[in-house]
Amino acid sequence: MFHNPNSYRTMPLGIVVRRTPGVTRWAAYAWRAAAILPGARDADWVELRREGEAVEFHAATLTLELHGSDTEAYAHGLAARVPSVYVVMRQPEDGERPLDMVLVTASPYEAQDYCDNGEDIVEKVPMTTGLVAWVQDFVDAFHKEEEFVKRQRDKTRVDLKQDGIGDPRVAKPADIYASPRLKRERLI
Template sequence: MDADAEVYLGVVVERREIDNPWEDYTWRPLAVMPNAPLEVNWQDLQQGEGWKHFLARTLPLDLYKSETDGYRENLGQPVPLVFVVLRPGEEAEEEEVEPFILTACPHEASGYVESGDVIVEGVRMPPEVAEWLADFVEQHHVEEPFRKRKNKRHQDRDQGSRPRGRFGGAAS
């Protein structure tokens, strides 16, 4: 499905050393950066004792008209977030994780959380991205009226579909 709007954001990822017999590092997204170079691949940003920050990749933040409810919910929070999905690196020479997708919709992000083998974390949405997102929602959101579902009454159902027995009414 083609996006209705998109902006490219650089993904900043932190690698932190841990004392664990099965893993050497933990990985987590730290930030997204507007105006990041499009062609970037794990550029070192800064480091300290036991940690290192990378500009890992530049990805599109795609917006869809059908997701405006989720965007409104996100913008209504005290701190709007961009959700970053990191998946395991596929090649041996790659980093252990790979930025996979960005979303501003908390419902979409929760779907990735439920899928399992990925890291999903929200990072602070830059003010200019929040403004752009708010403009998109204002232009495209259509309020859907709540419609209560009506159950069919038992008498309204097709009467001939079930045999009638001793307790079901008509004679056998």
């Protein structure tokens, strides 16, 4: 399917991460993506506010990219009860920061791919009203419904002859289920 080369938009999104005290002795803190800041400037774990032991940080600013080829996924996400973006975070290898901010996406399909690898933390964060409108405008401009075409079955009868019978490596029918170890012992 041809996609318009202009069907690409970006927006910087600040990622707000909330740190709360851990609930087990093995985790000092619990971290979660709490909010987004559309159009935010670059940041590197800037403290935004404190409420007792809970602290919110502007952890990073990532670029939200919309691609014309992914409009079906965006439309699916917008149809959810709470339209959201997905923030992908990862435990850092160097230990300089509490978490590395990897990606922000409006595609629930792409977020699912990151969930499947088992190494990343994927947080669902509700979109702001303005961001919902921005993504919806993009989908309205570039989404093309693809007509479902049912595959037609061949008329060829494949059940009339047996293909694949008679492997040349099998000398006699008794060898079909014989253990390979027993075959070697007979050769010795």
